Amino acid sequence: MKTTLGALILSVGLSGCHSTPEKPSTPSAQPRVVSLTPNLTEILFALEAGSQVVGVTGNDHFPPEVDRLPKIGDMQLNYEALLQLHPDLVVYDPLLNRQQLAQLQKLGLHLEPLSTQTLPEMLNSISRLGVKVGKPEQAARLVTRLREELELCKKRREKMNYRPQALVEIWHDPLIAAGQGSYCTEVLELAGFHNIVSRPGYPTIDLEELQRLDPEVLVLTHPLPQTPVWKRLKAVRNQRVLEISEDLLVRPGPRVVEALHRMQDWLELRQPVPRA
């Protein structure tokens, strides 16, 4: 049940991986686009295709312009509102929108699945999205810039002498952490941390397990719970708690670079905790 909950929580925060038959693309040069996940919306705006976005989900808050756009539901899509917008293109994440896919396919829309569960997948999706919305040059530029930035982050990581074990909190009650093979772990390790959680995906961690793991660093996307159980943790006592906006860390998009800079700046200012 918690797995379902975890998936539920994540799917709102994140923005995937099986293929669906593609429909022939519409000839329109500047198609009207509806985005079904917040991270794809961010990518569209980064491609300077913001003016073509005609609808987003209720979970979209970045960039601020999206607040003015029509909302077509969140976990539960409002299919009529979606049709009302007459989109030429609907972009979605095959993993996160899998429950809505059967219904979407009946509506005669032009659907485009774009997976973003890993950094290479995300870069690939940016290129494909660029072609679909008539911004191939912008996409190529963005991908090149992101590749360079990621490369710089890797180089910066090589120079660091502090590479602590960290636990990334994705949700606080119940505690859900980023596990092996997840997008968050990829970003975390690129920044220079090691993920202390060995379970795959996004596992629920009970508080006893948290005590057992007792990570050197806590990366939190929500405020630190003010309970004795949390306050006792090594990371809290040594003030090794890195708070980072959930959107930056969890949503695979161009702002990943910001997340990486933030984590690496934090790491460079710190030294390994001397053993008591």
Add this chain to the structure above:
Amino acid sequence: MRSWLLLGGLALLGLVTLGLCSGSYSLSLSQVWNVLLQGPGESPENVVVWQLRLPRLLQAILVGACLSTAGAAFQSLLRSPLADPYLTGTSAGASLGTALAVVLGLNYGLYPVCAFAGALGAVLLVTRLARIRQGVRLEDFLLAGVMVSTLLGSLVSLLMVLAGRELSRLVFFLLGNLSGSNWLLLGWCLAPFVLGTGLLVWNAYPLNLLSLGEDLAAPAGVAVERVKLQVLLAATLLTASAVASSGLVGFVGLVIPHLCRLWVGPDMRKLLPLALVWGGVFLLGCDWLTRLAPQELPVGVVTALVGAPWFLWQLQRERKC
């Protein structure tokens, strides 16, 4: 009765020991013993025992005892074998209180307060609806309880749709969950528990007479309306504090009283203490099972999963005798 009570006490002791030694942080019995002797402290072992396991075990006992005694009281008062502590709108009221707290984004510490307020509010409403001139008619009370529960339940569903990401909290609340136990919460539950069980024990004998019918109880010297109100109030307090601290743990309040009645008969003077102990034993046992699962389960799922077959087996055995 003595032997059942003794057995219950031993079961409690055994389960507490077992509970203190099991969990995902591995600790041996001697380690646990040492930590207990040290008193609360800072080491990880100490935090696991003193801040996680001990409050949770005590909370399980307290909540089980609350629900089970409240159930016994309602069943006797309403003379209905199907009565359970949630019948009177407490569960729906507490759910609504919690759902509102979640949707309004209140501080987590306030959730139990909102749940408690919701539960009391719902019961006051039910009692008000069932009140005619000088007394409460129990049939009306039952009906009003069911209707108010339905009404508030639909409001909870509405809020759940609006809750979005915070939905997980509500789901855990609605299934009953002991993993949020802490000393503060335990302290808050203690006063209603003492007051509630005290009032019930005080009224145990009048309740026995009352179960013969109001017409017979009044001439025997029972202040019928006062007893009814006191019992309703006490059972409600017990339920509200259980729900506020641990969500809707189902089944305990319905079945443990029945089970105890099979063992000692309907005399409330025997039934109440037994229900109190065995409610604690049952919930403690179920909570221990939830912690054995690879993914921790909400305790409400286990109570029904374990409780229903157990009860049916007991019932079959009793019928054959």
